[in-house]
Amino acid sequence: MAKPIHQTALTATVGIEVPFHDIDSMNICWHGHYVKYFEIARSALLRSFDYDAMRLSNYLWPVVECRLKYLRPARYGQLLDVSAKLVEYESRLKIGYLITDRESGEPLTKGYTIQVAVDAQTQALQFVLPRELLDKLEPMLSAVR
Numbered sequence: 001m002a003k004p005i006h007q008t009a010l011t012a013t014v015g016i017e018v019p020f021h022d023i024d025s026m027n028i029c030w031h032g033h034y035v036k037y038f039e040i041a042r043s044a045l046l047r048s049f050d051y052d053a054m055r056l057s058n059y060l061w062p063v064v065e066c067r068l069k070y071l072r073p074a075r076y077g078q079l080l081d082v083s084a085k086l087v088e089y090e091s092r093l094k095i096g097y098l099i100t101d102r103e104s105g106e107p108l109t110k111g112y113t114i115q116v117a118v119d120a121q122t123q124a125l126q127f128v129l130p131r132e133l134l135d136k137l138e139p140m141l142s143a144v145r
Contacts (some may be wrong), residue, residue: 010140012044015102019127028073029127034109035066038097041084042113045095049136057132060118061093068111079103089137091128092116 004097016037024030047055054061074080079102088094104108117126117133129137 001008002046011085012041012048013081013082014044016082017079018078018080020076025074028071029078031068033069034068034070034074034099037080037082037099038068038084038111038113041082041097042095050131053136054133056119059126059130059132060120061115062115062118063115065114066069066111067113068109070109072106072108072130074099074101075107078140080108082098085090086137087112089129089134099134119143122141 018029022029079101081100081102083098083100085096085098086093087096093116094112094114096112097110098107100107117130118124119126
């Protein structure tokens with residue numbers, strides 16, 4: 001698990017070095033690994049507002065959408081900064097991502113994921129975020145404003 005190199009209530013940035021086992025026959029990072037890098041940053045962000053409490057709540061939090069836009073390839077050994085930012089939280093969690101080259105700051109990949117709350121007992125989709133999560137988020141977000 002990567003430790004955040006930068007974190008606020010709304011963002012987390014983790015550092016990743018592209019390992020040999022993540023590259024393909026063209027010596028660039030295989031496209032599917034970028035989702036893994038997003039996930040590492042997303043986990044760091046969610047820990048900042050107590051993801052354990054989310055996991056233990058009576059809700060499930062599936063990712064229902066993932067979008068990536070590849071701008072430039074990452075290569076073996078390249079140092080990356082992967083940032084996750086909470087961009088929407090009223091009816092769902094939308095988290096935006098940006099992967100940049102650590103040395104130059106050049107953007108390599110961007111995208112987002114969307115998570116929704118689902119009642120664990122009834123499997124009913126929640127059209128507003130559960131109060132338990134909003135109670136944790138709102139003080140953190142008001143401190144940033």
